[in-house]
Amino acid sequence: MRENVKLKLVPLNVSQLKSACAQCNMRELCLPFGLSDTEVDHLDNLVGARRKLKRGQHLYRTADRFEAIFAVKSGFFKTDVLSEDGRDQVTGFQMAGEILGMDGIGTDLHSCNAVALEDSEVCVIPFAELESLASEIRTLQSHFHKVMSREIVRDHGVMMLLGSMRAEERLATFLLNLSQRFTARGYSPAEFHLRMTREEIGSYLGLKLETVSRAFSRFQEDGLIAVQQKHVRILNIPGLQKVLAPRRNYPG
Amino acid sequence: MRENVKLKLVPLNVSQLKSACAQCNMRELCLPFGLSDTEVDHLDNLVGARRKLKRGQHLYRTADRFEAIFAVKSGFFKTDVLSEDGRDQVTGFQMAGEILGMDGIGTDLHSCNAVALEDSEVCVIPFAELESLASEIRTLQSHFHKVMSREIVRDHGVMMLLGSMRAEERLATFLLNLSQRFTARGYSPAEFHLRMTREEIGSYLGLKLETVSRAFSRFQEDGLIAVQQKHVRILNIPGLQKVLAPRRNYPG
């Protein structure tokens, strides 16, 4: 993991134990994006401790009091919603540089669960203080609004997927999206480890795990990917993209 | 309409032509919520002209430059996303007091279309000025964040619907949601006019229009509602709620 190498180059010291947006390799993808050096220093002061989570541990749960948003420093998360009648829907998967917890702003209570899918670390950003700082640093305010807006737009994309795509189209979209996000983080666009189970993928995509598994197998037969359990290698990106193009008109 | 009565009590004058959050009957549901009288005055100065739209007219389109968000003053809207490959997904229906346009903040371009489903009127809120004012009025900043967050949470609810409900559950959820929103605006919880076609409902719910129509008919047979084209009367709200409870485990 290239990531580890980078981290080793930065000697551990006390200030680091608190936080360090300035040196974080996610800086360009995360909240500090677009801020000047002095502004990032302000943000650094605001960011509380980091918090480490083991695989399977909850970062927050539905109905927990909302106090902070979180920036994923390393690792992998899922968020899911539990409805009163027992339905369970995965609403997203978050990786380094992405922000978690904005669901809680509206009601002061979290409205979903956030769970680490592998050992992970987050930066804790107390929300009241973020709002204070945002009202002073206009770039920060503006950027925070952009982050929230993009979350809304992302959700619209998921609605489109759930509302108008068939199983294989959904999985292709999902794989291409992961590939693109890994690429943005300096990892291989073509080869990665899925941190979630088939059932979690299925929940996210509105499919049963068997259907997800079959779609994986189908892509493998067609030479688009090589899968072995959680390990995926994309052999033919244009081919995967073509899965989306052809047949028009399912429900949508 | 109680609404008209209220409006008549306020004599029309020039300042009203510009805007008037202070006297708007949507004040409690809209952006001014929670602001002091003086703060609302500031917001009033900021809110640009109102804009009237005829049925079928676009408030904005995908890729339009983002400059303002809009508060629905009266009428009814839909938003939809068009994907490159021609898919069309309705992402929401907006009524008085609700905010439109936040999809554009992230990229400075709108990422969906907003169309009036009946003759409507919106208040234009220039976004740059809103951000300025928000950095001065903390209650406004905070409330705006809550509005965006609630939009995210609403979207999660739609994901749950699309990802884990069957056709009749989706329609029941949709009707109960409309009922509840009409109630909050002082209208009957049980009787209303749908402003959208079966096809638009279907797109929103991830179903074909025929399926929507059949579900309506089924609910009518079961005595849960009385439908005639766009006119809906809910006869048995608990009954509709029970549609959601029973069978567990569809995809989700």
Add this chain to the structure above:
DNA sequence: CGCAGTTTTGATTCATCTCAATTTGTGTGG
């Protein structure tokens, strides 16, 4: 009054779910 758009209803097809059995992988304790 007629025509276009919308809605309803029916018959059939098809994608995905369901149920079930098997294989593979993973973690734990002897």
Add this chain to the structure above:
DNA sequence: CCACACAAATTGAGATGAATCAAAACTGCG
């Protein structure tokens, strides 16, 4: 380090809910 138990993933066969295709009825607009 192996064996066992458990979780995750695969694969098959059959059931089913929603899509599709088609036609008829209704609505409202010009």
